[in-house]
Amino acid sequence: MPGPSTELVQQLYRTPPDRFVAARDAAVADARRAGDPSTARQLARLRRPTVAAWLVNLLAIRRPELVADLVELADELRTAQRELRGPRLRELSAQRRAVVGALVAEVRKLAAAEPDAPPAGRLPLAEVEATLNAAFSDAEVAEQVRAGRLLRAASYAGFGEVPRPQLRLVTGDDEEPEEEERPSRRPGAQRARPEPATRTDRAAPGTDRAASRKDRAAGRAEQAERAAQRAARAERARQRRALERELALAQADQKRVEAELTEATGQERDGVAVLDGIEAELAELERRRAVAEQDLSRAKLARRAAERAVTVARRRAGEVEGAIEALAAEEGDADGGAGAAD
Structure with missing residues (x-):
């Protein structure tokens, strides 16, 4: 059997966590009634996400283009x-902060449009932000976020990719320690000299000159090799120092953005508290307005009834x-007729 459709799974993970189990069980029952036990088993294995994970899944399902930008x-x-x-x-770190901030704001908007979502003051936006930041450091978390199948919030407190890359320049050969030298360069070491030529060898001056040229060429080659090794070591040392400077800058940037995150989280928490207070005041004002409108309506009805009563009373008084x-x-x-009669 083909298994549950992508639309059905997305519909389940779009459901708020407090209604997820009921919706999943209903889908399992539908699959069993349809004679599809394989789909029913796969649906039954789906687990309820936390509220923070549900918000991230909602973002991935409702606004996949934004999550695709995050993954890229x-x-x-x-x-x-x-x-x-x-x-x-x-x-890219600056872009990451801007993207995460925009996505958290989008999550707040999406949650406000959901009828069964928690109030704005109880949304775990800090966990949502931590999960989105973790997606930048962990490819597996990024894929879960993109798929909209996250079960719980993720976090990453380190810096860089997981596992963190080692700051070592990789070359074709292992680097030789600078303290160690080749035997020919150690103090007191002498190059092996050729044995003195025999009487028969001295009788062949061409052969002796050729051997001397080979020795000089070998010496120059060895010197060139040592010079190249020194240059390579110097270049590696320079690159290492450059990497250490980059690391120091990156760590300083990490501390700065972590401080900004802490400050922004505190400001967000304060803003949520202020917003909750304003919403409570607005709710109280709305209640008082509704009561005042009811009182005004009753007063208008009483005035109209009184006006009608006054009209009736005046008419009756006029008649009387x-x-x-x-x-x-x-x-x-x-009386006049009686007087005339008298």
């Missing part, structure tokens, strides 16, 4: 670390006054 930059940064290219390393006046007029007419 991480590859470049690890290459620069292996090759010990100081200026490029500092440039008219009746009294009519009665008084009738009484006056009756």
